[in-house]
Amino acid sequence: MVLARSLKELMVLLSELPGLGERSSQRIIFHLLKERPEKVRRIAELIIEVREKLKPCSVCGALSDSDPCGICSDPQRDHATVCVVEDVLDLLSIERASFYKGVYHILGGLISFTEGKGPESINLSGLVRRVEKGDVKEVILALDPSVEGDTTMFYIVDILKPFKVKITRLAFGIPIGGNVDMADVLTLTKAFEGRREVEEV
Amino acid sequence: MKIDKLNIVNFRRFKSLDLSFDDRNLIVGINGSGKTTLLEAIYMLCWGKSFRTTKDNEVIRWEERSALLEGEFSGEDIYSLRLLLSSSGKRITLNGKAIARANLIGKIPVLFVSPEELSLLSGPPKVRRDFLNKLLSQLDNEYLTKYRLYLKLIKEKNSALSRGEKIGKILDFINERLFNVSFYIWKKREEVLNLLGGEEIKIVYKPSGLNVDLDRDALKRVMISLKDKEISRGFASFGPHLDEFDILRREGFSFRKFSSRGESKLIIWRFFMRALSLFKEKKPILLIDELFAELDSSKRSMVQEDLNGLRSQIFITALTPYVELKDFSLFEVRDGEVRRYNS
Numbered sequence: 001m002v003l004a005r006s007l008k009e010l011m012v013l014l015s016e017l018p019g020l021g022e023r024s025s026q027r028i029i030f031h032l033l034k035e036r037p038e039k040v041r042r043i044a045e046l047i048i049e050v051r052e053k054l055k056p057c058s059v060c061g062a063l064s065d066s067d068p069c070g071i072c073s074d075p076q077r078d079h080a081t082v083c084v085v086e087d088v089l090d091l092l093s094i095e096r097a098s099f100y101k102g103v104y105h106i107l108g109g110l111i112s113f114t115e116g117k118g119p120e121s122i123n124l125s126g127l128v129r130r131v132e133k134g135d136v137k138e139v140i141l142a143l144d145p146s147v148e149g150d151t152t153m154f155y156i157v158d159i160l161k162p163f164k165v166k167i168t169r170l171a172f173g174i175p176i177g178g179n180v181d182m183a184d185v186l187t188l189t190k191a192f193e194g195r196r197e198v199e200e201v
Numbered sequence: 202m203k204i205d206k207l208n209i210v211n212f213r214r215f216k217s218l219d220l221s222f223d224d225r226n227l228i229v230g231i232n233g234s235g236k237t238t239l240l241e242a243i244y245m246l247c248w249g250k251s252f253r254t255t256k257d258n259e260v261i262r263w264e265e266r267s268a269l270l271e272g273e274f275s276g277e278d279i280y281s282l283r284l285l286l287s288s289s290g291k292r293i294t295l296n297g298k299a300i301a302r303a304n305l306i307g308k309i310p311v312l313f314v315s316p317e318e319l320s321l322l323s324g325p326p327k328v329r330r331d332f333l334n335k336l337l338s339q340l341d342n343e344y345l346t347k348y349r350l351y352l353k354l355i356k357e358k359n360s361a362l363s364r365g366e367k368i369g370k371i372l373d374f375i376n377e378r379l380f381n382v383s384f385y386i387w388k389k390r391e392e393v394l395n396l397l398g399g400e401e402i403k404i405v406y407k408p409s410g411l412n413v414d415l416d417r418d419a420l421k422r423v424m425i426s427l428k429d430k431e432i433s434r435g436f437a438s439f440g441p442h443l444d445e446f447d448i449l450r451r452e453g454f455s456f457r458k459f460s461s462r463g464e465s466k467l468i469i470w471r472f473f474m475r476a477l478s479l480f481k482e483k484k485p486i487l488l489i490d491e492l493f494a495e496l497d498s499s500k501r502s503m504v505q506e507d508l509n510g511l512r513s514q515i516f517i518t519a520l521t522p523y524v525e526l527k528d529f530s531l532f533e534v535r536d537g538e539v540r541r542y543n544s
């Protein structure tokens with residue numbers, strides 16, 4: 001049997017997505033074919049909406065449908081405390097724990113020369129601009145305790161050195177390889193409470 | 202540790218084998234019958250990789266799509282271990298649970314000795330570094346963790362250096378971390394090399410290939426002094442990946458120039474005996490390939506005496522059964538089958 005062109009193309013495109021192989025993209029498609037049409041339409045609309053309407057917040061870099069984003073424009077939050085995270089997944093995991101009242105800065109990656117990503121490839125200039133203004137009192141580095149996380153951390157400490165801002169890092173008791181976005185609420189809370197000022201390198 | 206049972210499917214020339222072993226096992230057979238392959242199968246279960254190839258799939262039987270090794274081990278711990286090789290990669294299962302290779306290493310220590318090991322005396326430094334890494338990783342899990350971190354950091358450093366831009370500051374960050382890990386590795390290597398030297402052999406250790414003492418401050422100065430050179434060359438010129446150590450005669454001469462092949466073999470054997478003695482908690486499984494060939498009968502009885510004193514489980518391959526090994530359980534490999542003789 002020859003597959004319809006649209007079906008074939010969808011299979012190919014889906015299977016190129018991270019985590020989806022040929023098998024799993026086929027399963028998804030045949031599942032969608034049996035779903036209610038309204039639901040499938042809604043999924044399609046939302047995919048387009050998140051792709052086209054969401055823009056990075058000009059303050060923190062998080063994808064949002066408003067600029068500044070909900071967190072950055074929330075007067076209840078402590079705008080003098082900025083928590084630096086790798087990506088939105090980390091932000092979500094910290095928000096889920098719901099003890100943190102400050103704001104965020106999303107780097108959109110970590111420095112990894114091995115993967116060809118130098119300091120210019122992540123959102124550092126935005127962070128410097130925020131700190132430069134002088135309203136930020138503490139920068140919390142909530143980065144994974146990995147080779148890449150450490151390089152990024154050292155680099156941030158270095159570029160923020162001229163600004164006399166307090167820089168702290170999470171106290172990760174979790175074994176090496178632990179990730180911010182995988183940590184449970186208790187671990188995260190403890191890591192924040194036990195955060196220490198970063199010594200100069 | 203000891204392997205009691207081994208089940209092989211589509212591993213090199215063997216289609217299917219079910220074997221039980223004793224404490225002392227002698228495997229005989231003509232050339233090409235598959236003796237080394239049996240040692241390789243045991244080795245691969247314990248170490249997660251072959252000693253003959255870095256390409257895992259090479260061991261899959263020609264025209265087949267997957268290979269399976271299953272072993273039952275006893276001793277200080279009891280393990281049932283499975284290693285499956287297929288087009289989707291390697292899967293290691295320990296007591297029914299999938300594990301990463303890093304977590305397998307050291308569970309069942311294994312040492313492989315063959316005439317090829319003569320290259321420890323005459324081959325390039327990498328041969329000796331690899332030997333040391335294998336030994337230390339099995340002796341000490343922390344070494345393996347640190348060594349892997351080292352490899353990751355040195356890769357990151359080389360990538361940073363190859364950008365050739367202004368990376369001075371970042372290089373300092375990476376170097377700082379590298380140094381701490383490097384120093385740990387150097388200390389461990391020195392410790393073990395001191396134990397491996399002995400009456401017959403003298404080991405000269407050169408961290409990062411340099412004639413320096415293992416002194417923190419001195420090495421740090423070297424690292425700093427090399428920084429500019431590294432930036433201009435675009436790759437790391439300092440670290441344990443450049444370590445060298447020479448195995449010399451007591452008087453400081455090399456074996457290569459001043460020994461016969463038989464003599465050198467015996468030296469290597471003694472070297473492995475010392476390596477074996479470093480294992481205090483778990484005794485490694487000892488795999489000896491074709492060692493007896495080229496040894497005269499007096500040297501053979503020396504080896505036999507050493508073997509008698511060992512608590513390790515032993516596998517030896519040979520073309521014919523040697524009288525010195527008459528206490529060993531005898532296996533004969535022929536036409537893709539393994540036959541066991543009950544003595």
Ligand SMILES: Nc1ncnc2c1ncn2[C@@H]1O[C@H](COP(=O)(O)OP(=O)(O)O)[C@@H](O)[C@H]1O
Binds near residue numbers: 230
């Ligand atoms: N992937 C493979 N599939 C089938 N046969 C193989 C494979 N790899 C090697 N062989 C065969 O195995 C034999 C070598 O086995 P080996 O264990 O080295 O023998 P021995 O140590 O007894 O001399 C050779 O005949 C070779 O053709």
Ligand SMILES: [Mg+2]
Binds near residue numbers: 236237238490491
């Ligand atoms: Mg052989």
Ligand SMILES: [Zn+2]
Binds near residue numbers: 058061062068
């Ligand atoms: Zn924002």
